[in-house]
Amino acid sequence: MPETTMEWDALFRQLPAPCLVLDRDMNIVAASSQYLASVNRQLDDIKGKYAFDIFPEDDDRLAMFKDAIQRALDGEANALVAVPYAIPVLDSDGQPTGQTREIWWTCQHNPVVSSDGKIRYVVQNAQDVTQQVMAEQLKDTVASELHHRVRNIFSLISATVKRTAAHSEDLADFEAKFEGRLMALSRTHAYLTGDNWDGITIDQIVGRELAEYHDLGSEQVSVSGTPIVMNATEAQILTLAVHELTTNSVKYGALKSPTGRLDIVWTVADTGGYDFEWREHGIRIDQQPDRKGFGSFILDSVVPAQLKAKARRDFQPEAFTYQLSVSERTTSR
DSSP: OOOOOHHHHHHHOOOOOOOOEEETTOOOOOHHHHHHHHHHHHHHHHTBHHHHHHHHOOOHHHHHHHHHHHHHHHTOOEEEEEEEEOOEOOTTOOEEEEEEEEEEEEEEEEEEEOOOOOOOOEEEEEEEEEHHHEEEHHHHHHHHHHHHHHHHHHHHHHHHHHHHHHHHHHHHHHHHHHHHHHHHHHHHHHHHHTTTTTTTEEEHHHHHHHTTSOOOTTEEEEEEEEEEEEOHHHHHHHHHHHHHHHHHHHHHTTSSSSTEEEEEEEEEOTTTSEEEEEEEESOOOOOOOTTHHHHHHIIIIIHHHHEEEEEEEEEEEEEEEEEEEEESOOOOO
16 A cells, blocks of 8 residues: 555556546646646646636536536535536647637546545546547437438439329330439439548539440540539439430430530539539431420429529530539538
8 A cells, every 4th residue: 555645646646547636625636647648738737726727618617517526525426428628728838829629528526535524625537538429429410411311312213203204105114214313313322422421523423424324535525624522412413414414415415426526514603603514516406305304304493493503405406505503502411
């Protein structure tokens, strides 16, 4: 057993836990090495000082910790679980920088009863649980985001089924049209739930759709534009548009003939949105397609409505252009 105060101090410093000892005035008496490491302090710099002068905070947080410590000094052991309390940041010379580091703590407060039955000290076991709290918050955020995305994509699928069925000649025609649209959404959804949770760029959407039907290395297709990251909602809607444009081009336009040419260009708009243009030339259009089909409905109504954009299709005897102007980006996920 330790026999001197010095030995007891050394023993306390080596405790395998972040512990702090306060007296009845809430001045710092002792601290373990783990505690000092968690707050980036030296014992000589804080010993004998009022704890809340060393670690100031806003009134509400101060009141919460003062109350917990006072209750322990009054004989009631208690705990604060996963609560935030910022710690001042010091520079390399140990001087305050004016900045703080937000830390989440789980603190146990226990009274220390002397042999005469009086309580002169309280021990605080202060566990830094910031990583656990952040992980829990991330889990909740991901779950909420996933719920939002699944709900959106089911709504899109439901609308796609109904509109595709209404404009299909028979079951085989419905199956072919619906499968293509469903696979387009699936490719984008799979990409967004991989390592690219935060978004997908326009060139990735375009490239993935074109790759399903055409050799991207050919000189027949030109793709260019500023990197613009789409959130999940934007990506799913733009995917539908690019899928319709691609399949139409393969069936009737530039990608049907080796003499056709497809240019896809997008730029950032001054308003914070973007302008997207799909240009096909070197083709022959004898008559404009039916604007009542589901593909036309997607390009002329669904996409501009969902992206808060203006859409325009222009048919010429030897050219076709689809322009999409998004004046302001959507903030939905």
